[in-house]
Structures are given as structure tokens and as C-alpha cells.
Amino acid sequence: MLKNAKGELKYTMTSNDFIKEIQSKLKTDTFGQGYIFYSESIDSTNIKAKELANEGHQEGTVIIADSQSKGKGRKGRHWFSPGKTGIYMSLILKPPIIPSEAQKITLITAVAIAEVLKYYAGIDVRIKWPNDILVNNKKLAGILTEINTTKDSINYIIVGMGINVNTPLESMPSEIRDIATSILIETNKEMEKWDIVKVILESFERYYNKFLNNGFADILEEWKRLSQIMGSKIKVDLEKGSIEGEVVEVDKDGFLIIRDSDGNDEKIIAGDVSFIE
Numbered sequence: 001m002l003k004n005a006k007g008e009l010k011y012t013m014t015s016n017d018f019i020k021e022i023q024s025k026l027k028t029d030t031f032g033q034g035y036i037f038y039s040e041s042i043d044s045t046n047i048k049a050k051e052l053a054n055e056g057h058q059e060g061t062v063i064i065a066d067s068q069s070k071g072k073g074r075k076g077r078h079w080f081s082p083g084k085t086g087i088y089m090s091l092i093l094k095p096p097i098i099p100s101e102a103q104k105i106t107l108i109t110a111v112a113i114a115e116v117l118k119y120y121a122g123i124d125v126r127i128k129w130p131n132d133i134l135v136n137n138k139k140l141a142g143i144l145t146e147i148n149t150t151k152d153s154i155n156y157i158i159v160g161m162g163i164n165v166n167t168p169l170e171s172m173p174s175e176i177r178d179i180a181t182s183i184l185i186e187t188n189k190e191m192e193k194w195d196i197v198k199v200i201l202e203s204f205e206r207y208y209n210k211f212l213n214n215g216f217a218d219i220l221e222e223w224k225r226l227s228q229i230m231g232s233k234i235k236v237d238l239e240k241g242s243i244e245g246e247v248v249e250v251d252k253d254g255f256l257i258i259r260d261s262d263g264n265d266e267k268i269i270a271g272d273v274s275f276i277e
Ligand code: BTN
Pocket: 043, 044, 045, 046, 047, 068, 070, 071, 072, 073, 074, 075, 077, 079, 087, 088, 089, 090, 131, 132, 141, 142, 143, 144, 160, 161, 162, 163
């Protein structure tokens, strides 16, 4: 592992270099080709992305930070966002879809990140519905999708991605040490995180365009393969209470259908999934 004299992880490229470099090398048409907002330290890239989207910034705008003081996870949880060792990135999207389809964007992002982790970092991940990227049941990345609507139309969607790249186990707070992991922990190799940002933008754009041009069905099949969730017995913690059952379908919009012990099917729009066996 590369470290400087103070024992801090050392990077070969600074962040400003990255913005210049990435825009010259990035093989995308939209994402990262316009405005890239970069900050060394920010409250949350999703919060900044919403501000920029409200000011009229366009689809493809990228917001990225080296650390977050109020990194947001799902359900109001905190996302551990220490300096420089992770990717904290949000994208502004303005897709021509209706609000009930927004869930698909989370699943598309998960497939794009999983592809990069497999082919770029050599890590096989499992996706846990809807947005957890896991290795041996430990979370390596998470996605927070936030949607802004007027009546029945989408003004914009913010897709926030948090990926633990060069995060050593000993730097993780004790409460997440048993449930979180990083590329470094899984491979014992430090990676240049800006290179990963580049390939994630490319992978995301490819899947996003595929969705807009050809529909969701093929991406959903890929998501199902990566999730290995079909037929699993799961418990879902809901806003109020919980429900157990077997996953019988992930429907065409990306929602879970589970069958309880009485044979009733229940559609799950949001919740925390854990596997029973
Ligand atoms: C989760 O799994 O709970 C979602 C985690 C999402 C974290 C990312 S980091 C970049 C973006 N900005 C945030 O404040 N959150 C998301």
C-alpha cells in the first residue's frame, strides 16, 4: 500500500488534475462532459446536487467530494465518508420517465457499479434489493436515489453513490466494522479512485442509455442474476413492522413481490431486506 511520511494513503493524481484528465479521457457523451463540481469536503454530494439541479444544472452534471461531513444513507442513516479513501459522487438525471419508474434508476446504478467492481477490481458482488452492493454479506457500496417531482412528472433525479475504495478496516468505526468492506480490504490492493470514477461514469451512461433506448427488461434480468434473490426467504423491515416471505418476483418496475406463509403476495416498495436462510 502506498503511504506518505505521515502514514496517510498516497495518491498519484490530485483532484484538480482529475477534473482536467477525466474530461479529456472520459468516453461518455453526457455524464461528466459538462459541469463537474468538485469539493475536498462537503456536507453531502446529494444535497449539493439538489441545489445545482434547482439552479437549472443539466443532466450529466457530476458532483464529487473527497469527504462528506453529513453523508446520507437510506432511511436517514449516516454514510461513513472519510477523507479521500472513498468515492462520494452524485449525478443529476432528467430522464423522460414517470415517478413510479424512478426505482429502476437505483437498480440500473447497482448493475453499473457491480460491472465495474467485477471487471475493473476483480470483485464479484451480490446486490441486495434495492441498493446494497455486498461482498460476503458486507457492504462495499450504497446508492441513494432522490427524486424531485411536480404532479406526475420528474423534474430531476439525484443518484448518489458511495463506494469504499481504499478504506482500511482499522479506520472504520467499530459499529460498521463487521458489516462494511472496501476494495482495499477485499483485494489487498490500493486503487486510484479517479480511475474508478471514470469507469463508473462510462458504465452508468451505457446502462442508462440502454434503459432509455431499449427499456428495462434486459437490465432487470442482469440485476436478478447479480442479486440471487429469487426464491430466497427474506425478512423486510418496513416503516412500521416487518414481513417475512419468499421472493417470487421482482416486478417490471423493480419492486419486490414476496409470498408470505399464508400464500399471500405482497408488493414491497421500500424496506430493509435481510436473508433468513
Ligand atoms: C445507503 O446504502 O444507505 C446509501 C448510501 C449512499 C451514500 C452516497 S455517498 C454520495 C451521496 N451523497 C450522500 O450524502 N449520500 C450518497
